[in-house]
Amino acid sequence: MEALKKAANNDEKPLVSVLVNSFEMYACEPTPYAYSFVVKSLFKSSQLDQLPCVLDHMRNVERFEPPERIFVEIIRIYGCENRIRDAVDMFFKIPSFRCNPSSVSLNALLSVLCKRKEGIGLVHQVLLKSRGMNIRLEESTFEILITALCKLKKIGYAVEILDSMSEYGYDPDSTLYSRILSAMCKLQDVSSVEVWGFLEEMRAKRFTPNEVDYANVVSFLVKVGKGMDALDLMEQMKLDRIKPDVVVYTCVLDGVITAGDFDKVEEVFDEMLVLGVVPDVHTYNVYLKGLCMQNSFEAGFKLVACMEELGCKPDVSTYNTLMGALCKVGKVMRAKEVLTKMRLKGLQRNLHSYSILINGLMCEGEVGEACEFWEDMLTRGFVPMSLTCDEMICGLCKLGLNSEALRILKQMVEMNIMPGVSAWEALLSIRQLHLNDTVSLDLEDYFQLSYHKFNESQREESILKRLQEGDIVALISDAGTPGISDPGTELAKLCVKEKIPVIPIPGPSALVAALSASGLSTVEFTFVGFLPKHAASRKERLLVSATQTVTQIFYVPPHKLQQFLEETSALFGDARKCVIAREITKVHEEFWRGTLSEAKEAFSAHQPKGEITVLIEGKEISVDETPSEAQLEHELSDLISSGHSLSMAVKLVSEVTSVKKKTVYTLALRKFGKLQGGEE
Incomplete structure (x- = not known):
């Protein structure tokens, strides 16, 4: 071993040769410990390129059964080097080394995969194949998976795994429930009903929430405006003989104050003092x-x-x-x-x-x-908030102090602060800004630059140059959102390519506003925008939309509405429902609802004015159209790949396609049974 340690510091000779020669000198064979030392030495000396050679020698020449810890070490080393695929390959090759892998090596691999985004996608594949390797999942395996999913904010999947633990003979402990509850309370799109429901489920399993659990849920309830519910939860906390600390009381006070129940505020504050909470x-x-x-x-x-x-x-x-x-x-x-x-x-x-x-x-x-x-604020190095800047500009313009308003605008530009709508309105209401008796400056000098579909390509180079020089450029549309059936898409692409930040400023968008009030399905939709001018290209695009099952959204010029209705009626069918929205978010906003046939008749007599958005419902799936076996297989494969169990995938596909569950299950077993390990 001493010779081996000396050779580890010498990069010239392969360690596997040194290993063999060292042991031959003493007429003995290399031990697993020696190979473990070689593996660690290769990692420390950044010579992992020699590792495959070492492993081949151990597998093909040596006779001993390598202990699993060697492979666990290699998996972790590959993880440290961000060689995810190599770690996965090592795990699957363990049986070829006369070693039976267990949950120890599986957990080591899962820990590596769950630390990286690219590794998460391989977890499902690893779990499926581990079944074929007769590896039994341990409680620690579930803990690794649940912890990783919580970090990724995939709470639904974490709960599914928690529920599936009983199928393997394990009872989840309170720690896992607390971990999921904590992650759930940090989500932006979770409702108070869901959080409260999970807390009750935790209680139903005879787990009493601890102080941290209560604090997390109280904080969440206050954050979502449920201050009185937070107060009720604090009462439950006391019934469970857990004394609320100053953080919980402060949070509850904040929630009750926001709810406007000031009498209750006094009660809570007094109670806090009586109980000795400082x-x-x-x-x-x-x-x-x-x-x-x-x-x-x-x-x-x-x-x-x-x-x-x-x-x-x-x-x-x-x-x-x-x-x-x-x-x-x-x-x-x-x-x-x-x-x-x-x-x-x-x-x-x-x-x-x-x-x-x-x-x-x-x-x-x-x-x-x-x-x-x-x-004074600027002198002290503070960068003012946009709202404060707007207040200054609006107030100065209102008092006729236009030169001061323009000076504030200059300072904002220098600090990369974007003026708000109110500030622009105040500035644009002034045609000419007089700085003093001798100098006048038109506001157009600050930002006016025409940019439309006829000069888009010519303007892009000059705009990009200004951006690269540090200027702030605002792309303003006279109607709608820039880049959405409007100039701006190519400019945004150039900025992204040049790593120049593109900051969207939310505003009215006809397609979203029309869809939200249409009464048609909003679960999925396709925004087509303006159709091609050429008849053949237009028909080709409409044929695609006619077969889709999701809501289709079009922008249609007023003078082409009748032509559009004639063409869509012929391709989509007269009975297809549609909504025609005009002048969205404006004074003369109007919605018309009916079928395409009725729309042809209604708009044949007169041509509407203004901007028009037409929404057509998606094609209904006929009950007679039974999906093919290939389609069912594709749906099952997608669901299993996304983390669903075989039985859950069968259930979902059956519900969506109306195909008998037994039929789908038979197909699933035939196509995926081996991967699922014969799941019942």
Whole structure:
């Protein structure tokens, strides 16, 4: 072994040769420990290219049965080197080394796969093949999978795996429930009903939620505006003999205040003190917010004084809360006094402090002071919020201080801040901005540049150059969303290619607005936009849409509406339902609903004006159209690949296609039975 260790530091000679020669010198054979040492040495010396040779020698020359730990080590090494495929291949080759893999090596591989996005897609394949290798899943395997799915926010799949543990003879412990509950509370698109339901399911399994579980759910309920539900949950928490801490009480107070039940706020705060839970600065700030919402400013000032007496030092948020509430009711002078007091207490004003006072001063017409605060804010290195900039520009324009408004606009551009709609409206309402007696500047000098389908390709180079030089370019459409059946797509492609950020500014979109109010299916849809002008190309596109089962959306010029209805009626069928939306989000907005045949008749007498969006319902799937075996196989394969069990895939395909479950199940067993390990 000493000779082997010396050779490990020498890159010239292959380690496998050194290994064999070293043991031949002493007339003995290499041991598993020696091979384990070689593997680790290759990793440390970055010579993994020699590893296949070492493994081949161990498999084809040596007679011993290698312990599984060697392969576990190799799998982990490949994981560290981000060689995911090599790790998977190593796992599947273990039996060829006269070694029977177990859940130990499976867990090692799953741990590697679950740490990387590209590895997650291989998990299902590994699990399917591991069945054929007679590897029994252990509790630790389920824990690895559930933890990974929670990190990926795939909570539905995590719950499915949790439920399937009983099929393998395991009872999930409370830790797994807590892990899923915690991940569920962090999701943006989960409802309070789902979270509450999972909590009840946890209780039904005789698991009492712990302090962290309760805190997570309370925080979630407050976040989604269910403050009173959070209060009820805190009561349940106490019934379970778990004392809420200051974080839970603070969160519940915030929720009840948002709900507007101020009497209950007093009860909760008093209860907190009685139970000996000491409020912290965050608790006091929340309680202060409640007082300010009731315009109880004197009580708020007394609370701040009380905080100081109790040794809980008010922070910037405390004073900002008071200033914000005072400015909201026009008491700007009092808010300035609070700012002075904050400075005397040694607290530095933050961006929010400046924003509060600038907005308050502008609302009261104190433009001079607002500008002073604005300059002080910039001097201290703060980047103002867009809303504050808009308030400044709108207020200055309203008072006729156009040169000051333009100066603010310049500063915004220099700081890469995009003005809001209100600021643009205020600026665009001024035709000519006079900077002084001798200089005048038209707003067009700042941003006007025509960009349409006839000069799109010519303009792109100059626009791209300005972007690369650091300029901010706003693509503004006179109607609709840029890039959606409107110039802008090619420019966006160029920006993405050049790694220039493209920032969308949400606004009215005819296709989404029309779809949401159409009454047609919104689950899936195809946005076609404007059809080709050439008749043959137009018919070819319409034939594709006519066969699709999802809602089809078209933009149609008013003078071509009748032609469009004639063509779609012939290809889609007279009875197909449609919606014709006109002037969406405008004063003369109008919706017409009926069949294509009725639409032809209704619009034959007159040509509507304005922008038109036509929506046509998708083709219905006839019950007589039984899917082919190939189609069923394709659907089953997609579901199994996405993580569904064979039985669940059969159930879903049967429901969607109306094919008998027994028929689908027979096909599934024939095509996928081996992969599923004969799943019942």
